[in-house]
Structure formats: structure tokens, C-alpha cells
Amino acid sequence: MPEFKLKMPDGSIVASIMDRSICDAISDWQPKAIATVVAAKLNGQLLDLSACPQADGELELIPMASSEGLEILRHSISHVMAQAVQQTFEDVKVSIGPAVEDGFYYDFDHAEAFTIEDLGVIEKKMQEIIAADLPFIRRELPRAEAVALFTERAEPYKVELINDLPEDVSVVSIYSQGDYVDLCRGPHIPSTGMIKAFKLMSVAGAYWRGDERNKMLQRIYGTGFATQKELDEHLRFIEEAKKRDHRRLGRELDLFQINDEVGAGLIIWHPKGAMLRLLIEDWERKEHLKRGYDIVVGPQILKSDLWKRSGHYDHYREMMYFTEVEEQSYGIKPMNCLSHMMIYKSKIRSYRDLPLRYFELGTVHRHEKTGVLHGLLRVRQFTQDDAHILCTPDQLNDEIRAIADFIGYAMKIFGFEYEVELSTRPEGSIGTDQDWEMATSALEQALKDSGMPYEVNAGDGAFYGPKIDFKLKDALKRKWQCATIQCDFTLPERFDLNYVAPDGEKRRPVMLHRVILGAIERFMGVLIEHYAGAFPVWLSPVQAVLVTVTEKQIPYAEEVYQKLLSAGIRIDKDFKNEKLGHKIREAQIQKIPYMLVVGDKEVEERGISPRQRDGQNLGMMSADQFETLIKEKCARFE
RNA sequence: GCCACCGUAGCUCAGUUGGUAGAGCAAGCGAUUCGUAAUCGCUAGGUCAGGAGUUCAAGUCUCCUCGGUGGCUCCA
Numbered sequence: 001m002p003e004f005k006l007k008m009p010d011g012s013i014v015a016s017i018m019d020r021s022i023c024d025a026i027s028d029w030q031p032k033a034i035a036t037v038v039a040a041k042l043n044g045q046l047l048d049l050s051a052c053p054q055a056d057g058e059l060e061l062i063p064m065a066s067s068e069g070l071e072i073l074r075h076s077i078s079h080v081m082a083q084a085v086q087q088t089f090e091d092v093k094v095s096i097g098p099a100v101e102d103g104f105y106y107d108f109d110h111a112e113a114f115t116i117e118d119l120g121v122i123e124k125k126m127q128e129i130i131a132a133d134l135p136f137i138r139r140e141l142p143r144a145e146a147v148a149l150f151t152e153r154a155e156p157y158k159v160e161l162i163n164d165l166p167e168d169v170s171v172v173s174i175y176s177q178g179d180y181v182d183l184c185r186g187p188h189i190p191s192t193g194m195i196k197a198f199k200l201m202s203v204a205g206a207y208w209r210g211d212e213r214n215k216m217l218q219r220i221y222g223t224g225f226a227t228q229k230e231l232d233e234h235l236r237f238i239e240e241a242k243k244r245d246h247r248r249l250g251r252e253l254d255l256f257q258i259n260d261e262v263g264a265g266l267i268i269w270h271p272k273g274a275m276l277r278l279l280i281e282d283w284e285r286k287e288h289l290k291r292g293y294d295i296v297v298g299p300q301i302l303k304s305d306l307w308k309r310s311g312h313y314d315h316y317r318e319m320m321y322f323t324e325v326e327e328q329s330y331g332i333k334p335m336n337c338l339s340h341m342m343i344y345k346s347k348i349r350s351y352r353d354l355p356l357r358y359f360e361l362g363t364v365h366r367h368e369k370t371g372v373l374h375g376l377l378r379v380r381q382f383t384q385d386d387a388h389i390l391c392t393p394d395q396l397n398d399e400i401r402a403i404a405d406f407i408g409y410a411m412k413i414f415g416f417e418y419e420v421e422l423s424t425r426p427e428g429s430i431g432t433d434q435d436w437e438m439a440t441s442a443l444e445q446a447l448k449d450s451g452m453p454y455e456v457n458a459g460d461g462a463f464y465g466p467k468i469d470f471k472l473k474d475a476l477k478r479k480w481q482c483a484t485i486q487c488d489f490t491l492p493e494r495f496d497l498n499y500v501a502p503d504g505e506k507r508r509p510v511m512l513h514r515v516i517l518g519a520i521e522r523f524m525g526v527l528i529e530h531y532a533g534a535f536p537v538w539l540s541p542v543q544a545v546l547v548t549v550t551e552k553q554i555p556y557a558e559e560v561y562q563k564l565l566s567a568g569i570r571i572d573k574d575f576k577n578e579k580l581g582h583k584i585r586e587a588q589i590q591k592i593p594y595m596l597v598v599g600d601k602e603v604e605e606r607g608i609s610p611r612q613r614d615g616q617n618l619g620m621m622s623a624d625q626f627e628t629l630i631k632e633k634c635a636r637f638e
Numbered sequence: 639g640c641c642a643c644c645g646u647a648g649c650u651c652a653g654u655u656g657g658u659a660g661a662g663c664a665a666g667c668g669a670u671u672c673g674u675a676a677u678c679g680c681u682a683g684g685u686c687a688g689g690a691g692u693u694c695a696a697g698u699c700u701c702c703u704c705g706g707u708g709g710c711u712c713c714a
Contacts (some may be wrong), residue, residue, distance in 0.1 A: 028681075058660060105709095113641080113642060113643090114642085115642085115643085117645080132686090201708095201709085202642095202708060202709075203641090203642060203643085203709085204639025204708060204709030204710070205642060205709065205710055206709070206710045206711090207641090207711065210711075211708075211711075212639075212640070212656095212712085216640060216641050217641090217710095218709075219709070219710080220642075221708090221709080251648095252649090258705095258706095259705095260687070262703065262704045264705065264706090269691090289650095311714095312714075317714095321713085334714080343691095346656085348694075366713080366714090368640050368712085368713075369711085369712065369713090370639070370705090371639065371641095371711085371712090372711085372713075373706090374707095378713080399710060404658090444671075463714075481713090541686070549671085549673055550671040577669090577670085577672095578676090578677085579670095579672055579673090579676085579694090580672070580673050580674060581672090581673085581674065581675060581676070581677095582675085582677080583674090583675095584673095584674045584675055585674090585675035585676055586675085586676090587675090588674095588675055588713080589675080595642065595674075599672095599673055599676065600673090609674085610672085611674055615675090617674070
């Protein structure tokens, strides 16, 4: 008989000889624990609480409140949802329904479209299933029997899933609650009554097995938590996130517009947005020069023949814009590398010249599909802080580390958290094994040397080389790729780039493509949400607004305005005939860092009274003192 | 590109079973001259995204186009 050590959620360990289910054992040892535990883990393998384990080891209990427990809970809720959907609608085929980052979904095949109202009906039915407290029952069936079962139940997607399992799989597990049966690896919560807090969120289309050649199914998204309180908090978080959506703030703060009449995915920057952008671009130029980059500028259109030679024409023609004048075809650039390579090729290069680092704030056009456009985050015209570094293979490590360091610095300056991923050779890639090996290990070694934690994303590299991606998180917890470092040995080959080595032989340089913030537009979108529009002083398009108490103070206020403006402070004036409270409110909504109040007292003592946007009043000071204060705030970003 | 939903004043939104458009905020004008998140009054604002159709009659129903939203696929 197997002997276990049973580890309770409070960490205490009790030895137990079990010839019964885990559930029964917990009930005996600690009856209270059973209400919060959803599954158990034995030797790394997850088990249902109804299981009778057949091996020795330490049995760890998974509480619902843990991340693993939450995943099991949500997965179970998705099964309940599938059951409710099948009970509510005729002729619904189920497919798959996993837990995802902050909830779960289930994909259904149903001729009629589910509506928002339907979600309420389904939720009601789910409540009934939960009230009935149906146990989740696991069974293992020989493969053929499982196929027969789902064939009989007219579930073609399940049959397809079983048939596509590897040949050595002879037994599959199925779970049922009430009259509902699903193919599933498990584990699940013991019974539906354990579900305390869930909500169905939205309906969306999704291709069967994620392949656009397949039928599009209907996906219902939902979420669930251990308690109603946590669910409420999650819903509040979503509301908060909506308030800081960059599309909304872009309009409210008058930063930019996207207009039908102009075209989808094309941004018009208004004065304040353009100022924010200018500040970022100034920072970029200054930092690149400090790090030994050369700033270059290339043309917006290049002859189509050049795009054919680079391979872009064959691979990405569909996404490129073209223009033809006097029977000559030009491609509007979707990337900046070609000009940079032409600069490299403009003369004979020696190993002594390397590394060469060409930097350009390069504006590119890509015809993104309509369905993917999204505010500033996915657009058709954007500007990359793009650089191409040409170096010898043994310079690679230093160069990559310097870029990683640059990116880390940039993230710190702009106040972001990020994650790092190393993406390796994909299928259908070009280049030799030796090249891939060299480049991948150079990237990996540089990451190790710089001490950055990273994850390996196998097979997700570019077709021409491996890459390191840096991902920012926005207010909706969506991850956005911004910085990237990519190794490329194809373009130097295609354009026959070379340098003269110490031995007088011609050698091929290695090329790194890299961006720091990525697309400026996308970065600004993330930045707007990150700060909820309340930018730090150094990035605020308007740093301070002068507000008069009455019209009497206008002449003096005008004097202060001119003084601060010529001192380089980004200052606005609000001399409207309104009450002070009204003007403070307007400045507050505009998230201007400082409101400089000028009333009779200030005129008399020739001062201003700054109020911070956090509500703090700094008391009266001279314009010179305020100027010093602002300059100090910005100094560490210079 | 695909699925679903949506498009009414600068913004946020009402608009009954089809009967010729409404509010708040913003704007302009006037009054008020006020001390840290909304002073009061008046005025002006719309080819109801665009086009076609059904109908005596279309913001409302149907179709097409252009946009947007949430996802899916894609993102060199």
C-alpha cells in the first residue's frame, strides 16, 4: 500500500497511508481545509481530489487562491459554461475551453451568433448548475471508446482532437458533470458548488485550432475568482484601465487624432502630442550620440529593384506601398535598413572602421490589415528609432551587451517594467546552421553576461536570424514588444557587404538590427497609458499654466508668462474670465504638473503661487525660484 | 483578411411599434471680478459616417462602401 506525506495548505505535514481518495483523507485530517483546496500535486503531477493516488511521495494541496488553483477553477468554470450553453441552445458543438491569463474561454460551433443578452441567459443557467453542486467525475477510456462516445454525442471537434493524438496514446480521460461530458486532461475542482464568483465578459470569433484556413468558431470569454471581492476588484481594474486608454486620453488631452477622412492607421499629431514626441526624439538623438552612433537620414522611397534585391519584394510586397512616376516604380520604405547598407557600401571598409552604428528616426509605411489597427499601438505609418550595427563576429558580444544596457537605461528613464525573450530559429528559416549557432549563442551569452533574466521563445526568431525581444506591459496588462535586437547574416550576403581584415582578406560583417523604444507611436501609446496622461515634468507638453484670479492681474501675469517662456519653460496661460476653481479644475483635467496662481497678493509681492497637480500648494515664490525648481526636476533626464 | 457588435452636435449620450432631431458638457456673446476640481443667463451647432434600395414617409428596415470596438489570424 503506498505511503504519503500529506502537506496541508498551512504547511504542516502529516504522514498518511491511503487507500481512499485524497478528498476523504483531507476531510479526516483537517475538515476545514477541504473547502479551499481544488486539487493536489503528487511528484509534480496534478490530481483531482477524488483520485486515489497509486504512488509514494509528498502530496501537495493546491488552494483555490493560488495561481495554479485559480487556473483549475477557471478551467472548471469553462466546462460549466459549455454545459450551460448546450442546455440553452440547440445544436451547439463544443471544441476547447482552457483557462487564460485572467479568465477562461470556450469555443463553440453554433449557427446563430451569440449576443450580449445571451451571456446573461447563459450565466443564469450556470448559476443553476452551480446550485445543483454537481461533482466533476473523471473516467479513463480506451481511445476507440472515447471516439465512439463523442461520435455518438455528435461532437466532431472532440473526435478530431482524439484522432490527432500521438499514436502511442491508448487511453484518454474524460470528465463529466451532470449530463455534460468533455474530453479533458484535468484536473478539475471536486464539484460545481465550489464556484463562488464568475462573470462572462464577451463574445469573439476565433479560428478552430488557431488556423485562419479553418472554420471560425464563436468564443465566449469569462473570468472567475475564488471570491466575489476579487472578482469585483478585477472588474474595477478593467474600468480604471478604460479610463487611461490612450485613445481616450489622446482626445481628452488633445494629443492626436485619427480621422476617417485621412485614412485608417494614420496619426495626426496635435501641438501637445507633437511636443511630447519631440521631447522623446530629442532624448533619442542625444543618447545615441553619447553611445557612439552616427545619425543618418535616408529617403522615403527607393526604387523597387532595390527591394527585389533585398528580398523584401518577394516576402512583403503585400504590405508595401508603391508609387510609379515616369515608368519607374518605387517602393515606399517599410524598413530603414537599405539606406544604411548603401552608406556602408559607399566605400571600402577596413576592420579598423568597425563597428559602424547608423541611427535614424526612420519613418516607415506598412499596409497592416484593417482588423489589426489599434489606436497608436498598431498603425500604418510610424517612426522607428532604428539602428543598424555592422561589426565583426568577435565584436558581437560587446555590441549586444551595450544595446541591452541602453535598453535597460531607457526603460528606467521612462519608468517601465519589461520582460526579455530570446527567440530562436523558426521553421523555414534561411542561413547555415553555423551562422544560426554563432548568432544565437552571441545573443544568449550577451544576455547572461549582462545579468538580465530572460525566457527562451523557441522557434520564434525572424526568418533571417535570432532576436531578443523586450516587452512592456500596458495598463490592460497587454504586453507590447518595443525594443528588439536582431541578428542578420542575410542582408550583408545579399548586398555583398565586406570589410578588409588584418590579413588583407575580404570578410563579411555581421549586421544587427535594433530599436530601443520601437515604433515611437506605439511607445507613446504605452507611455500615455502608463502615466494615465500625467507625464513626469520633463515629458509634459505643458509644464505649467498661469492662472489669474481676476482680470486685474492680467498685465502682471503676462509679464511672468513672457519671462518663463523665454526661460524655456513650457508654459500656458489661462486668463479667462472664470472663477479660480474652474480654471484649476480645467488644468487638473489636462494633468498639467503646475498651476501658477496669480492674484492681488502675488502682484503686490511680485511672485507666483504654484499648485502641484497632486493638490499640494507650494506657497508664494518668485518666477526665478520656480524656473530653478523646474530645471532641477528635469536635470536627471538631460 | 475573418467573426460579432457599433457609427446621431467638438465630446458623452437620449431618440418609443418607421411620422422630418434632443440633453449635459464644450464653444460664442452678455452679466459677474471671484483665492486652489465646475458662477449665472442667452445664442449658435447636425446631408443622423457615405451611397443605393423598400415605403406615402427612413436616424429607425434591407444591401453595399468607409471607419471604429472586442477578439482571431498576422506583425519582416
